[in-house]
Amino acid sequence: MKLKFDSTLDYQQEAIAAVRDVFQGQTPKQALFTVAAIANEQMALGFGDESRQMTLGQGIGNRLMLDEEDLLNNIRAVQLRHGLPQSNSLPNHKLNLDIEMETGTGKTYVYLRTLLELNKAYGFTKFIIVVPSVAIKEGVQKTIEITRDHFRGLYSNVNYDAFVYDGKHIEKIRDFATSNDIQIMVMTINSFQNDLNLINRYNDKKFGESKPIDLVRETKPIVVIDEPQSTISTDAQVEAVESLNPLCTIRYSATPIRVENKLYRLNAVDSFAKKLVKGIEVESFAAQDDHNEAYLLLKSVNNKKSPITARVEMDVQNKRGVVQRKAVTVKQGDDLYEKSGGRDVYEGYIVKDIYCAEGSEYMDFTSCSDILHLGKAIGTVHDDEMKRQQMRATIEEHLNKELELNPKGIKVLSLFFIDRVANYREYDAEGNAVKGKYAKWFEEIYQDMIRRPKYHDLWHRLHNEDDEAELVHDGYFSADKGKKNEPGHWKDTSGSTAADDSTYNLIMKDKERLLSFDCKIRFIFSHSALREGWDNPNVFQICTLNETKSTIKKRQEIGRGLRLCVNQTGERQYDANLNILTVMANESYDEFASSLQKEYEEDGIRFRVLETANFANILVPVPAEDVATGTAGEETAYLGTEKAEMVMESLKEYGYVDDEGNIQESLKADIQQNKFVVAEELAPYKAQIQEICMQACRTVPIHKKRERREAVLNKEVFLSPEFKELWDSIKWKTTYRVDFSTEELLRRCRKQMALEMKIPSPKIIQTKADLTIGTGGVETKVVADRAVSTYGSSNFLPDIVAYLQNETNLTRRTIVELLTGTRQDEKGTWIPFDDYGNRLKDFQKNPQVFMENTAKILRSVMKSLIVDGIKYQRLGDSEYYCQELFESEELKGYLESNMLESTKSPYNYVVYDSENERQFAQSFEDNEDVYLYAKLPDWFKISTPLGSYNPDWAVMIDQNGEKKLYFVLETKGNIDTDALRKTESEKIQCGREHFAALGDKAEFMPVDNFTEFMHSI
Structure with missing residues (x-):
């Protein structure tokens, strides 16, 4: 089974083009430099006499022929295109570029393909990928391996050698420098940032009088920095990258730092809104009113000043007698009885010692034997029961997903993060590995669940023996080296130690095997080893079994399962109803959502904020005086920075944002109530401005699992003659041909x-x-x-x-x-x-x-002419979308988040994608002239030269019971052609031609206002 890759994804092509276009105007050319060949060393034995004969060879490097002004102009053009702040200069005359892409959207694929695209366009051949850790290195190496055939199909005449740098085979550096083919070398930052690294030391035998890094420097490589927030987090690491003498550095991250020239942004909010990653729902498990015993959690210690202090979470009684769990600061000699507000359960807990040695932090007490270790808790007598409930819920959700997804060829995986390896796998007195309590609980619960009648077919399909519960789960943990005649033992690690290398290697090799039905493992247990560098597209459940709330960052946790799932042939599945990641959290939903939101903000993502650059790329008609006679209104350009600044001033004037651009509640309220206003001179762009403001009001959507509902058929509507009549008017498929002069x-x-x-x-x-x-x-x-x-x-x-x-x-x-x-x-x-x-x-x-500019103009004009000359024809009576397809549709959503109760559509709920769609659905429900309507499913597609097109709604209007009218609607925030992206406008034109070819029963209409739509008919 091999993963397949889609080369046509718009957002990935945009990210690739953003980097490629920085070098517009660069003429492809090879640059030569001199490389010392291997020294032929001859020694006269017994005399200590040696002579060396050096030969000269030719190496191939990158060469940039654009000056700083050209590069800066190109960068600003790309930034304007993507609505990003404009760069004013290249700091220190260095070319550093930033691409922001959320975890799970194919960042590694994008930068690998970008390198090949740079070679195709400009002839660059030397590339280095610098990563922060072994985990990321293994992930990059795996992606290189599984994309090789895909890239060979895209770049058929290109040879490239991609390899991981290893000091044991340092001679590969010479191959890197001298090869005519594309060279892609993957290195960890630790492999070259120290003077003692082999690459920075003289090697007479293999490199003559040069250091290996000297050859690398001469090639002027293009350097990709993967996860720069970790790779170049210190000045020393930045200097190490600069020691490679890069032609430029391109930094790819979901949480960028040291940003200089951001070219493209696809952050968490964008990714969720565009359904490029799985949706997230939370099933929370939290103890309530459990204050009957002394609860303590050591959160931190501080010895930076005297006296030494600690932050401890405990149950404190306030003056009204209400007990609340909160963090307090304590020092040696403090009585926790007093700190708790006089609760008897803390009697005798007087702080004796606070120990601050890194890795061994703890606190103990004078009158009891309890020792409180950092990050650990005491007094959680029901902790095991909580974990069992989490595990039971995870297994049940997993089995339910298998019932749903296995018939579609999708294997379901669940991932457990655990606090201690010994809780899953421990050792007896003889040193033999035995099951820990988590493994025993799992098998007990799994055996009980799988035998329920609901899972009868699943059991017989997957199991043949009673003990097969042992085969469906496994652990990926790090181990020590062991001793002679004694294997190493699994152990707890931080996720960044040398002992973790083999763990990363193992699970990376298993990545594709885990996706196959042939592999029985469906439940994965891990300690810290999978915090970063590994994900699997078919992880649908993540459960953290910890003594307390998870110490793993929420973003790391969910990042292991965000990628869209694949089926047994390796094809990515884009159905949002299938792609749901369920997190089993040992805290309340509000706590989880708040913590995740805070982490995003700490990582630099600004929610509910507007800035000038957001409006600079609004498309507007070119004034008549700026174009040749007869073309006024046909051409469009960007609004630009000057008018974008006017937009921001207008938003501040009406109180929609504060001086820092933070969105105020009045903005969303006025948009929802159709009261949004802008300055008079900005009126022509009001709709585009409003659309951007609506998008900026979004945050990362975290749903409550208990609010999840499945929309079911409303048979009164679905089986009605009227719905059949409506569907019969629009269901036909067409083909198209193109004529242009x-x-x-x-x-x-x-x-x-x-x-x-x-x-x-x-x-x-x-x-x-x-x-x-x-x-x-x-x-x-x-x-x-x-x-x-x-x-x-x-x-x-x-x-x-x-x-x-x-x-x-x-x-x-x-x-x-x-x-x-x-x-x-x-x-x-x-x-x-x-x-x-x-x-x-x-x-x-x-x-x-x-050549570049001519090709660009040709492609643009050809695309317009193709759409202008397109003719659709119905494919007879045999090609159509069956009405029965609605019965197999699986629609899921969340109450109060993206579902609206319906009495006029084929389902009891409408699942909407945006605030604009919600408003239209509500209007359809409320208006008595709308007899029935349907949100057109994703499978209702119209073929166009620009890709598939999916209109929004089919609507039946019944005016006074006399006449029925059928409409297919495309409901954009603004349907003005000048406000739409060119591809959107052209697809709408294709939609109009498609429905015109079906006859006059249904009319296709782009609309942006329900009231105006009703008035127009």
Whole structure:
């Protein structure tokens, strides 16, 4: 079983293009440097005489031909496109780029493909991926392995060597430097940040008079930093990366730090809203009114000043006699009886000692034998019962998911994080491994649950023997090295020790095997080893079995199961109803949600905040005076920073945000009540501004499992003649063909080229640098870098016709006509056909920039012409979407979160995706002229040249019982063509043509206001 990858995901392509476009204008070219070949060492035995013969070879490196101004302009264009703050300079004249992508969205896939794309576009060949830990390294290595065939399919003529750096095979450094093929080297930061690392030491035998890192530096590699918040969290680590002499660094993280030039952002809120990761629900287990014994939890110790103190969580009685659990500060000699407000259960708990040695922190008492260790609790007499309930709920949820998902070819996995390895696997007096209490509980509960009648078919399909409960669970723990004739023992670790290496290696190799039905393991137990670096797409339940609330960060916890699930053929499943991650938390729902929200904020994600950059990329019509005659209103541009600042001032003026951009409650209230206002000069963009504000009001959606409901068929509506009539009017499938005129293509392209293409000449860059010679060798520091002159035509002219053919699939003849502005008459003479002239002088002036811009214009115009010339035709009477498909639809949602009770649709609930959809659904329910309606399922798709298109609603209007009207609605926040992204607008146009081909029974209408829709009919 192999995981499959989708190369067409929009958000991944956007992230890849964001980096690629920073180098627009770069001409692909190989740069050479001299590399000392291996020294042939000869020694005259017995005399101590040695002679060396050095040979010179050629190595291949990256070379950047753009100056700082070009790069900064490209960066700002990308940032504007994605609504991000604009960079004003390149700090320290270094090119550092940041990509923010949430865990589970394919970050590693994106940066690996980005490297191949940079090679394809510009010829760069030397790449280094720097990771913070063994866990991340193993994950990257696994992704390289499983994507190799996929990338070979995308980049068929490209050879690349991707390997993990290992000091034992340091000769690979020479291969990295000298190979003509793409080289991708994966390194941990610890492998080269220290002067004692082998890569930083002279190696006469293999590298002559050079250090291995010298060869790396000469290649000017493009360096990818994976998880920079861990990889370059210290100045020493930053300096280590700089010692690689990178052409640029590209930093990928869900929680970026040291941000300099952010090019793309896909944060947690965006990922959940776009359903790119699993939805999260919480089943909480918390003791209530359990204050009958002395409860204590040591949260922290502090010896930074005298006296030494500790923070202890305990049950405190207030002046009204109410007992509450809270943290208090104590020192040596404090009486916890007094601290508790005089509760008898704390009698005798007088602090004797607070011990602060790292790793052994504890507190003890004078009058009792209890020792309180850091992070541990005493007095939780019902703790085992709590854990058993968590385990029972996890197993039950798991089995229910198996009933639902196994028939779809999806294997279900559950993950348990445990506090101590010994609770799952311990050792007897003879040193033999035996089951701990968690393993025993699991098998006992599992045997009881699986034999219930509900799971009868599941039991017979999966089990043959009574003892197979042993085979469905396993643990992944780290072990010590052991001794001679004695194997190592499993032990508790932090997740970052050398002992964890084999654990990461094991579970990484098992990653795909765990997804197969052939592997019986479905429940995984782990200590700290899986905190980072490992996830599995089919983890649907996560349960933390701890003495107290989980000490693992919530983001780390849920990150192990956020990735969308796959079936037995390795295909990703995008149905949101299937992709639900259930967290079994030993705390209340409110506590879990609050802690997770706080962690996101600590990691730098700002919720409910607006900034100028959010509005700068609003699309607006180009003013008539800025375009050629006859095209006013046809072209669009970005709103820009100046007007975006006006938007922010307007929001502050009306009290929607404060001076820091924090959203106020009045903003959401006015949007919901249709009272949202903007300054008069911003009125043309009001709808776009409102849509952005609505999106900014979102937070990470954490649902209560107990509020989950499944929408069931409302048979009164579904079986009614009226619904059948409505469905019969829209259910038909179509095919399309495209006609467009080559003459029109040439006219539009050449006109756009004349208006937009300003080709700069290549520049001569003058660089001034300080040079110092020290113990580390010769080092340079750039102090000035500027363009001093330009120069004329290039001596190297690539095959532009072949390039444009490859980019557009147009014929050579059409491309020649485009470039020359001439075509052959009946006599074979080439004559001009417009006034824009021959563009080949611009091509000779700067070939790469000219080719890139021409290809971009061609693709844009071709896409518009394809949509303009599209014709749909119904596929007879045999191709259609059956009404019965509604019966197999599985719709799930959460009360008060994304479900609205319905009496007019085919289900008893409407599951909506946005506030805009909720408002429309409520309006359909309330309006007496709406007879019935349906939110069109995800499987109701219309084929278009731009990908599948799924309209929003089908509606039947009954006016006074006299006439029935059928409508298919696309409900955007704003349907103005200028406000929609180009692809959205073009898909809507395809939808209009599709339904027109079905006849006049149903009308397709884009609408953004329910009242205006009703008035229009």
